[in-house]
Amino acid sequence: METAFFNGKFLPKDEIKISPDDRAFLFAEGIYEVVRWYEGFFYDMISHMTRLKRSLREVNILWNGADSFPDIARQLIGLNRLDQSQALVYLQVNRGGARRTHSFPDPPLEPTVYAFARDFVPENSGRDNGVRVMLREDIRWSRCDIKSVALLPNTMCYQEALDKGFFECAFVRNGNITECTHSNIFFVIHGVLYTYPESVYVLSGVTRKNILRIADQAGMAVKTEPVSLEMLERAQEAFTTNTSGEVTPVIALNDKVIGNGQPGPVTRILRERFNEELCSLRHS
Numbered sequence: 453m454e455t456a457f458f459n460g461k462f463l464p465k466d467e468i469k470i471s472p473d474d475r476a477f478l479f480a481e482g483i484y485e486v487v488r489w490y491e492g493f494f495y496d497m498i499s500h501m502t503r504l505k506r507s508l509r510e511v512n513i514l515w516n517g518a519d520s521f522p523d524i525a526r527q528l529i530g531l532n533r534l535d536q537s538q539a540l541v542y543l544q545v546n547r548g549g550a551r552r553t554h555s556f557p558d559p560p561l562e563p564t565v566y567a568f569a570r571d572f573v574p575e576n577s578g579r580d581n582g583v584r585v586m587l588r589e590d591i592r593w594s595r596c597d598i599k600s601v602a603l604l605p606n607t608m609c610y611q612e613a614l615d616k617g618f619f620e621c622a623f624v625r626n627g628n629i630t631e632c633t634h635s636n637i638f639f640v641i642h643g644v645l646y647t648y649p650e651s652v653y654v655l656s657g658v659t660r661k662n663i664l665r666i667a668d669q670a671g672m673a674v675k676t677e678p679v680s681l682e683m684l685e686r687a688q689e690a691f692t693t694n695t696s697g698e699v700t701p702v703i704a705l706n707d708k709v710i711g712n713g714q715p716g717p718v719t720r721i722l723r724e725r726f727n728e729e730l731c732s733l734r735h736s
Contacts, residue, residue, distance in 0.1 A: 582703030
């Protein structure tokens with residue numbers, strides 16, 4: 453029996469009931485966070501907590517229990533017997549349930565808080581030789597920095613990519629490649645590592661942040677600047693980053709082969725350094 457967390461209680465997941473008037477159901481008024489469990493520890497929970505609290509502030513949802521999330525996540529791992537597994541913990545916080553109206557309820561509601569844990573196969577498993585990514589014009593709203601549950605454009609474009617044999621879909625806004633449907637994207641051009649700067653057009657990925665740190669520690673040249681479609685002709689390497697897939701080499705965008713069509717040296721070094729950090733955390 454899978455155990456989940458709902459509004460302050462740990463319950464069998466199939467017993468949880470959410471109001472049809474919940475504003476996440478009616479308006480997609482909710483935010484979420486996903487943390488990864490590495491058979492004994494959560495990776496960079498501090499950054500996930502920082503992003504969680506920022507998302508709550510940006511959408512004006514007050515959850516007084518936000519600081520309890522690390523404990524909730526750890527209890528979900530234990531209750532579901534996932535201590536020795538690769539697992540993800542998903543948390544969603546909605547504005548709450550009230551009679552449907554466009555204005556926010558006044559006074560503010562108690563939010564709906566839901567979390568669950570599940571084991572999983574890492575998204576990049578078996579992808580060592582690289583993946584192909586589809587390019588699409590960015591049809592999303594202009595607050596992609598909020599980890600909102602309003603992901604219809606993301607899921608539509610991701611499914612289109614899968615249907616066409618791609619691994620992911622990367623968005624293009626004003627001629628620049630911003631990010632993918634559920635990952636950030638990096639490029640290596642003339643030995644310099646590029647990724648789109650933090651802004652309202654991209655989510656500040658936790659793995660993105662740590663890869664930038666690891667690259668800096670390795671003495672790599674890094675620029676948080678947009679990469680345009682024209683610059684792809686000069687790209688030697690590319691890769692995506694996210695919590696569920698870590699670092700995944702990209703060998704083609706649409707029909708444009710990147711470099712020699714194989715994972716490059718910068719990508720391999722960053723993957724190795726990231727894995728070394730995980731190993732040291734496991735044994736600390």
